[in-house]
Amino acid sequence: EVELTNGTYTLTETCDTITDENGNEYDVIDSTLTFKVENGKVTVVENNTDKDSGEGFYDVDTDTSTIKVNDAQKTVTTKVTINKFDITGSEELEGAILTIKDSNGNTVTGTPWTSQKGKTLEVELTNGTYTLTETGDTITDENGNEYDIIDSELTFKVENGKVTVVENSTDKNSGEGFYDVDTDTNTIKVNDAQKTTKVTINKFDITGSEELEGAILTIKDSNGKTVTGTPWTSQKGKTLEVELTNGTYTLT
Numbered sequence: 626e627v628e629l630t631n632g633t634y635t636l637t638e639t640c641d642t643i644t645d646e647n648g649n650e651y652d653v654i655d656s657t658l659t660f661k662v663e664n665g666k667v668t669v670v671e672n673n674t675d676k677d678s679g680e681g682f683y684d685v686d687t688d689t690s691t692i693k694v695n696d697a698q699k700t701v702t703t704k705v706t707i708n709k710f711d712i713t714g715s716e717e718l719e720g721a722i723l724t725i726k727d728s729n730g731n732t733v734t735g736t737p738w739t740s741q742k743g744k745t746l747e748v749e750l751t752n753g754t755y756t757l758t759e760t761g762d763t764i765t766d767e768n769g770n771e772y773d774i775i776d777s778e779l780t781f782k783v784e785n786g787k788v789t790v791v792e793n794s795t796d797k798n799s800g801e802g803f804y805d806v807d808t809d810t811n812t813i814k815v816n817d818a819q820k821t822t823k824v825t826i827n828k829f830d831i832t833g834s835e836e837l838e839g840a841i842l843t844i845k846d847s848n849g850k851t852v853t854g855t856p857w858t859s860q861k862g863k864t865l866e867v868e869l870t871n872g873t874y875t876l877t
Contacts, residue, residue: 629662651696654681702749709740712818717742722761750783772817775802821868828859836861
């Protein structure tokens with residue numbers, strides 16, 4: 626409490642860091658309040674702060690000649706890096722539409738981000754829970770290969786500089802697209818699987834009418850890998866159905 630004579634005064638706040646008993650830090654207001662004292666009354670001359678801005682502000686009650694200096698808690702952010710790859714995690718893919726939303730459903734980047742080769746999405750996120758989704762019709766690489774969009778969303782949490790997974794229903798070992806979260810580097814990779822074509826194989830006699838049992842059939846890709854894991858042995862009433870990506874194969 627100060628006793629002031631009639632006149633014009635300024636009020637400023639200076640400090641490096643303001644910390645409460647819980648360790649929360651607060652931003653210092655970097656503007657000056659100018660006020661006037663006249664015949665027992667305090668009025669504002671200039672106040673560039675706004676109590677509805679979410680930032681610190683000066684609050685002047687002219688009825689009681691009281692001035693409150695209200696500091697806003699520092700906004701702690703964590704940098705999260707997101708990129709788009711094929712299922713191997715080595716080939717970047719262009720054209721994927723990725724959307725990050727906060728717990729209120731707001732898109733944190735303003736608009737969804739479209740992936741580009743050689744570029745990553747880096748966002749500064751405050752503590753909270755977020756979702757990451759992929760949308761679009763078709764993603765095609767420079768070789769004409771098409772990729773499936775991941776139809777589930779990733780839910781992750783940002784807390785004090787760390788990203789952790791809340792819910793991730795994808796599986797990197799499933800052969801389908803998946804979200805890969807590196808909690809050490811706060812990096813999220815969205816890995817799409819190449820579209821496949823279903824190929825059906827069966828074993829018959831020379832007439833094509835009589836199914837034969839016991840034939841061992843092996844499908845290999847261009848790298849010599851058996852695509853079914855182990856060769857398939859034919860059985861009556863059963864067919865071999867395989868989902869194959871674009872490429873060249875041998876059947877023996």
